[in-house]
Amino acid sequence: MPIADSDVKWVTAPKIGLMEQLYLPAIFEGLQTTVRHTAKTLFGDGAVTQQYPEVEPKLPPNYRGVHRLNRDEQGRVKCVACYMCSTACPAHCIDIVAAPSPWPDREKYPETFVIDELRCIYCGMCEQACPVDAIELTTLYDLTGLSREELMFDKEKLLSVFDETVKAGTDPIRTRAGRLSVASELPVDVGLTNSSSAQS
Amino acid sequence: MGTSLELGFNFWITLLFIALMMGVLQGTCAYLILAERKISAWAQDRLGPNRVGPWGLLQPIADGIKFLLKEDIIPDHVDKLFYLLAPCIAVSTALLAFAVVPFGPTTPPPVLLDYRQVPPQAVWPQTVEEEKAVLEADREHAKRTNDKTYEEKLKEYNDTIQFVIAPHVNIGIVFNFAVGSLAVYGVLLGGWSSNDKYSMLGGLRSSAQLISYEIPMGLSVLGVLAVTGSLNLETIIDYQVKHGWNVFYQPLAALLFITSVFAECNRLPFDLPEAEQELVGGYHTEYSAMKFALFFLGEYTHMITTSFLIAILFFGGWHFPGTNALSGVGGILVKLIVIAAKMVLFIIFFMLIRWTLPRFRFDQLMGLTWKVLLPLALVNIVCVIIIKQFHLSEWLLLPLSLGTLFLVAGLALYMPRQRPRAPIRLAAHVASGPPAVLQDHEIID
Numbered sequence A: 001m002p003i004a005d006s007d008v009k010w011v012t013a014p015k016i017g018l019m020e021q022l023y024l025p026a027i028f029e030g031l032q033t034t035v036r037h038t039a040k041t042l043f044g045d046g047a048v049t050q051q052y053p054e055v056e057p058k059l060p061p062n063y064r065g066v067h068r069l070n071r072d073e074q075g076r077v078k079c080v081a082c083y084m085c086s087t088a089c090p091a092h093c094i095d096i097v098a099a100p101s102p103w104p105d106r107e108k109y110p111e112t113f114v115i116d117e118l119r120c121i122y123c124g125m126c127e128q129a130c131p132v133d134a135i136e137l138t139t140l141y142d143l144t145g146l147s148r149e150e151l152m153f154d155k156e157k158l159l160s161v162f163d164e165t166v167k168a169g170t171d172p173i174r175t176r177a178g179r180l181s182v183a184s185e186l187p188v189d190v191g192l193t194n195s196s197s198a199q200s
Numbered sequence B: 001m002g003t004s005l006e007l008g009f010n011f012w013i014t015l016l017f018i019a020l021m022m023g024v025l026q027g028t029c030a031y032l033i034l035a036e037r038k039i040s041a042w043a044q045d046r047l048g049p050n051r052v053g054p055w056g057l058l059q060p061i062a063d064g065i066k067f068l069l070k071e072d073i074i075p076d077h078v079d080k081l082f083y084l085l086a087p088c089i090a091v092s093t094a095l096l097a098f099a100v101v102p103f104g105p106t107t108p109p110p111v112l113l114d115y116r117q118v119p120p121q122a123v124w125p126q127t128v129e130e131e132k133a134v135l136e137a138d139r140e141h142a143k144r145t146n147d148k149t150y151e152e153k154l155k156e157y158n159d160t161i162q163f164v165i166a167p168h169v170n171i172g173i174v175f176n177f178a179v180g181s182l183a184v185y186g187v188l189l190g191g192w193s194s195n196d197k198y199s200m201l202g203g204l205r206s207s208a209q210l211i212s213y214e215i216p217m218g219l220s221v222l223g224v225l226a227v228t229g230s231l232n233l234e235t236i237i238d239y240q241v242k243h244g245w246n247v248f249y250q251p252l253a254a255l256l257f258i259t260s261v262f263a264e265c266n267r268l269p270f271d272l273p274e275a276e277q278e279l280v281g282g283y284h285t286e287y288s289a290m291k292f293a294l295f296f297l298g299e300y301t302h303m304i305t306t307s308f309l310i311a312i313l314f315f316g317g318w319h320f321p322g323t324n325a326l327s328g329v330g331g332i333l334v335k336l337i338v339i340a341a342k343m344v345l346f347i348i349f350f351m352l353i354r355w356t357l358p359r360f361r362f363d364q365l366m367g368l369t370w371k372v373l374l375p376l377a378l379v380n381i382v383c384v385i386i387i388k389q390f391h392l393s394e395w396l397l398l399p400l401s402l403g404t405l406f407l408v409a410g411l412a413l414y415m416p417r418q419r420p421r422a423p424i425r426l427a428a429h430v431a432s433g434p435p436a437v438l439q440d441h442e443i444i445d
Ligand code: SF4
Pocket: A085, A088, A089, A090, A091, A092, A093, A094, A115, A119, A120, A121, A122, A123, A124, A125, A126, A127
């Protein structure tokens, strides 16, 4: 099939003059660039290198690092144990055991909530799946441990990550920590019944 | 040979120099690698190695220890003898070539003249009788003119410390080229005996490249030798001390020499034998630990030697305006620093060029030496010969040199160019057909 004329742009190579043919001026021009960069890095602060252990990188707030489990305004775990995250998780690394909620505003809560941080691929699907913004990925990136068990983060650990990041002011920008979100805010008089959630 | 003319070199001083220079060379090589890494980093807006010691200054030592302690793997499929021989050749030729290169102040060795002939000519007596006769004539001449005899001059020469491992080597530069270019065997054997395709390709490329670039390199030096009238590097420096640096007379030769040196040292833009992006590692792909380090050592020693050679042949060696009159230890120190500074400058230039020019394609590489450097070098020699033959002023060489360069560049403008192939092939598929500019080219479908 011929190429359409509208897709073709004809260009001719620029004519080479005596200076270009000599090569040397072009080489000097190139050397200038090299020397400029060298001098800038050497004498100025042109280097882009980050001195990692001494200087911590400034990560964007939408960085996907270690998870946290958010608390609501009363300090309780926000999670309603809906299993959405563990269903969405492509790495199958979220393990939840649900139990009847001790609080009146929800049906269930997670009795245990364990994320295997070593199996996780930090894709952020759990965060997107969660209907109540209970799980979030933070900007913590330097995750180390001496054993595999150490990196199975349980509910307490995940909640403590929340406390830490809130204290450090490094909240992720994606979701709002604090109150439970819309999905959990059902009218009080309707109650938490199956029929009402089916209607909505 | 007769006893009187024996090259009475001082055994202990020579031994000391050899030991000293071996150490200094290896240390310099190690730190050149650090310099290379640092300059590479700076040119790319990075900081480079800075963890071992202040500013990374202990990095070469750490590298050395790593190379020594690493497991020395010899793959099963290699030709063991040549595989082991290759790095040895690479290093030993590079070190041997350094033997005749002055690295500090030197004086030119005396020349034995045969005063029985008119005009007297330099001779190198072949028999004891001839030598006796020549020396006799020399003594008589000395008595007549109240000059020192050759033997006295030789003694004086031997008694002053010459900063060169092997002083009084009359074939100096030829020896250097001959031994230095043996390094290609190291590369070739390494590539061939490794018995794998990448190494083989690296070795092949390097043999073609090194042999081709040897020619313009030798030819560009011929001009200097013709003007100086000696192959001895000490004498070449002495000539420049008296007449001014060769680069002012023969800038074209200097340019050709420097370009060829880049190719000889496998430096970018001519680093095809070890093009990492294409050949994994080139000829040293299969080498590890100390054997790999030896290749590196050879390469960097080669770089040091050739940088010294550039300084000596074209930039006056240890000479710098004003330092000539200095004598004593201070003078020696200043001259040592001058020649070392020139060497370091050229090496830094090598490294900066590395981050300036992209690698040549193989046909461009060969085209550059056979179609550009070689003719230019020949023209340069012809110019020098004309000047020498008709006893014209050597300053005429400067305009001749530069004129040649511009003339050739100008001529190249009118040379028929290779036709662009890909666009023409594509043009056949365009609906309205190729435009008029391409119409007279043959269209390949
Ligand atoms: S980030 Fe991805 S892999 Fe990790 S727990 Fe969440 S959904 Fe699973």
